[in-house]
Amino acid sequence: MEEQNLMREQAQVLTDRAFRHQQHGDLGDAIALYRRSIATYPTAEAHTFLGWAYAIMARYEEAIAECEKAIALDATFGNPYNDIGAYLLETARPEEAIPWLKQAIAAPRYATPQFAHVNLGRAYELVGRPHEALAAYDQALALTPLYLPATWAKYALLGRLN
Incomplete structure (x- = not known):
């Protein structure tokens, strides 16, 4: 048990170092460090962040695969569901994104569900369901009233509907 705790630490x-590299745009080192972290002790967070690094490089299928590994490790973690939905939106697959984004919203361990609500709104807009998109933006704003991406998306859509 002690050895397992040491490996987790x-x-x-390694994940923290990788994230700092990623924040500074050093994706090669970030990816290498995330991989070392996963080899030491796999976590949903490390797989999700590795996926995010791949997505920054427009390597969306690899990003999705990492998020699926994250979900296999911890199905309660909301970030990888949202990220898969976002990557599907980036690859022009909004209909496929919708169930993933709904799972993100329902995930018990997700600190930023407003992100998934906005992405769900984007998906609904892309498939021609504007009223559901507005409801998703309103849900994001109910959670975080000052979340500007939700405000901008809502009012841009309202402007197009008038």
Whole structure:
């Protein structure tokens, strides 16, 4: 048990370092560090962040695969569901994105569900369901009233509907 805790701590240190590299745009080092972290002790967070690094490079299928690994490790973690939905939106597959975004919203361990609500609104707009999109934007704003992407999306859509 002690060895497992040590491995988990080492993996977290590697994930933290990888994230700092990613924030500075050093994706190659970030990816290498995420992989080392996963090899040390796989976590849903490390797989999700590795997927995010791939997505920044427009490697969406690899990003989705990492998010699926994250979900396999921890199905309660909302981030990878939202990320898959976002990557599907980026690859012009909004209908496929909708169920993933709904799962993100329902996930018990998700600190930023307003992101998934806005992405769901985007997906609904793209498939021609504007009233459902407005409801999704309103849900995001109910959670975080000052979340500007939700405000901008809502009022842009309202402007197009008038």
